[in-house]
Amino acid sequence: MCGITGWVSFGEEPGGRPRVIERMTAALAPRGPDGSGTWVGPHAALGHRRLAVLDIEGGAQPMTASATGAPRASGSPTPDTVVLSYSGEVYNHHELRAELRSAGREFATRSDTEVVLRGYQEWGAGLAERLVGMYAFAVWDAGARRLLLVRDQMGVKPLYYARTPDGGLVFGSEPKSLFAHPDCVPRVDAQGLREAYGLVFGTGATLWAGVREVPPGGLVAFDRDGLTERLYWQLTARPHGDPDLAATTAGVRERLEHAVRSQLEADVPRCSLLSGGLDSTVVTALLADELRLREGPKARLRSYAVDYSDQAERFTGDVLRTGHDAPYAVEAGAFIGTEHQTVVLDPQALLDPGHRTAVVAARDSPIGVGDMDTSLYLLFGRIREHSTVAVSGEAADEVFGGYPWFHDPAALAAPTFPWLRVTSDEAAMPLHPELARELRIGEFQRDTYRAALAAVPHLDGESAAQHRQRELQHLSLTRWLRQLLHRKDRLSMARGLEVRVPYCDHRLVEYAFNAPWELHRHDGREKSLLRAVGAGLAPRSVLWRAKNHYPATHHPDYNRGLQRLAREALDAAGGRVRDLVDERVLAANLTTAPERLEWGHRLRLERVVDLALWLDLYRPEIAV
Structure with a gap:
């Protein structure tokens, strides 16, 4: 994992102000505590902050190569130089490396970074369609005088860009790196406030005027002719190929096991986030099994949960939470055989102004969830004392239909984004009456909702119920999930921790999205397919436990x-x-x-x- 940034201009030469790219890169220091590098050449400057996870010695960036030369970090520019600044993990890099070697490409490192660089040299922008993983990267092709920005299919890794007054472009993993450029000023207009407080979780426009987000599965190209954007991947509707429940359960398990297996690879200590719910327990069990296969029967995976002081005595249920997590996490850890630790936080740590300021700075936004953000930030800090990579159960609710709105008739019938009704989040930030009249948030939500439904793919012959469930799945996967992934990325990377999310493997997402809804709730409950996969992997108390959201303090x-x-x-x-x-x-x-x-x-x-x-x-x- 890492932080990337850069500046391309066909007017002013970035090399004329070298401290600019240095400041932009320094703004991302928490994302990459293990190293920093910049590259400056004609028309372009790229920066990189590194969190070393694979090939500790050989993965330094920005990584450059010419048509014939070996890759190198921050090499001197040549007319055919290709420069890569890359963040994330490509999980199929071994397969791609073998394919590239068979095509005559040579490698000097073990890093997936070099696979991406050589893959661009071999396939150009077509490289994106071959990648499996979580990533955001920039390629400056000096010969073509073109910048390419690419983001992973599900949008796990963030990537932003903005135009400069002279017609150039700046980009970065977080908006703060853009604002380190003197020509990119933090400004918010009415549309930005609508995007922030409307809670519709779109991609493209952001809170910040002029700052755009590369969409998940998106590719942005920039050269002298201007900027173009296209999707190289998006969810599509297709007939489900497997004949029955048994085959579909096997199909889910095969894809999930493959995702977990590929995401265990690292040259640094790994662990799991184990909340005591079905999602994290299944992933943790598969990780622990794979670790024992690789390192022997005595190998033990670290696992972590968060809790609050006096939570057991003071817990009270609400619309999002039905029970106390920590005992279930302890039970699941014992069942799986992990080295489990519960990180207990007290009210003063959650209220500490320094911690809250760090969280807001990490998110670049005033829209958060308070103690749940601060507790996650503190949890990640504790985990980072022992591990550099953590694996999380994020996205299982979106993939397998775990939220109340998939099953509540009133939510199914509501003509709005379901989370606005179920969580009452539309009332969570009362705006000044004059500002509210200007923003017309309700109208913005309704217009956005109609546009979001128009983007949902369908199959001919769907029943009304199937049609509606397809809509809710698509809205959850393409909107609600995005803000959860933003939260997880920003707060983990602020502590120099990489969090991997196997349920976001786009092949698993595609398969589950097209499985018939009756299979998704074949036992009359939420997440029936995942529960079937989890049989034998989780204790029965966890397997049949009701959906519970991330815990909040009740003190x-x-x-x-x-x-x-x-x-x-x-x-x-x-x-x-x-x-x-x-x-x-x-x-x-x-x-x-x-x-x-x-x-x-x-x-x-x-x-x-x-x-x-x-x-x-x-x-x-x-x-x-």
Whole structure:
């Protein structure tokens, strides 16, 4: 994993201001604590921060090669130089390496980085369609004077770009690297606020005016003729090829085992995020089995869960959570045979201003989920003391239909994004009445929803029920999942930790998306296919446990401290917070008894606190 950035201009030469690419690269330092490099040549400058995971000695970047020369880090430019700045992991790099060798390509390292570089030399932009993994990379082709930006199929790894006033382009793993360029100013307009507070989770336009996100499965090319963008992969509807439940269960297991097997590879310590739910338990069990096959029967996988002080005594259920996670995680770890650790956090750590500021800086955004973000950030910090790579169960709910909206008749019938109704998230940031009138968030959500439904692929002959479930699967996989992946990437990379997500293997996603819905809930429950795969891999208590979201603290001391921070936030950032939020709505939440503050109302306060921190950190121009 790493951070990438760069600047291409056919007007001003980036080499004339070498400190610019150095600042852009330094902005991504947490993503790559193990090394830094830049490359500067005619029309282009690329930067890289490295988190060394594969081929520790041979994977330095930016990596360059000429048509005949061997790859090298930050080599001197030649007329046919190809330069790569790459983030992520390509899991099928061994197969691609063999194919490239048979085509006459030679290799100097064991890294997947070199496979991507040589793959571009062999196949050009067609390389993207051959890759399996999580990645975002930039290729500067000096001979063609063309920049290519590529992002993985599911959008696990982030990649942003913006145009400069002279017609050039800057790009980076996070917007902060773009803002390190003096010609790229943090500015937010009305459309950006709609994207942020509408909670529709699109790709393309962002919170930041002029900053765009390369779409998942997307490819952006930039040269003297301008910029073009296309998708090299997207979800499609096709007939399911397997005849029955047994064959489909086997099909899921085969694809999931292959994904887990390929994602265990690393030259650094690995571990698993084990929450005590079905998703993480199945992945952890498959990882542990594979590790024992490779390293012997005594090999033990580390696993981690997060918990809060007094959670067992104070837990109260809400719309997202039905039970206390930690005991299930301990039971699952014992069943699988992991070296399990529960990281217990207290309210003061979650309220610490330094931690909260670090989280907002990591996300480049005021839109988060408060203590759940801070706890994840702290958990990743503890994990990084022992491991560099962690494997997570992210995306199983989207792939296998785990959310309430897949099964609740009211949510199925609602003419809106299902998460807005189920989680009441549309009320989680009360905007100032004048701003709300200007933004017309409800109208924006309705228009976006109609456009999102129009993009859903269907098969002829689908029943009304099948048609609707296909819509909800597509919305969940292409929108809701994106904000979860953003959260996981930003908070893990802020601690120099790589998190891998086997359920995001696009081949598994394609297969499950086209499995008939009646198989997805053949036992009358959510995630029936995954539960069938998990038989024997998880204890029965976990196998049949109801869906539970990431845990939140229920400690009244946290609520009390949050109310204090929210009051301070209203007076922070030169009073700019008051120009954006509706104090009348917040007033009741600020005075509610801490032990009675509901999670949804608390989220309003969380976002007010984060808004104040964000305004202070970025000092954005807000033009509405």
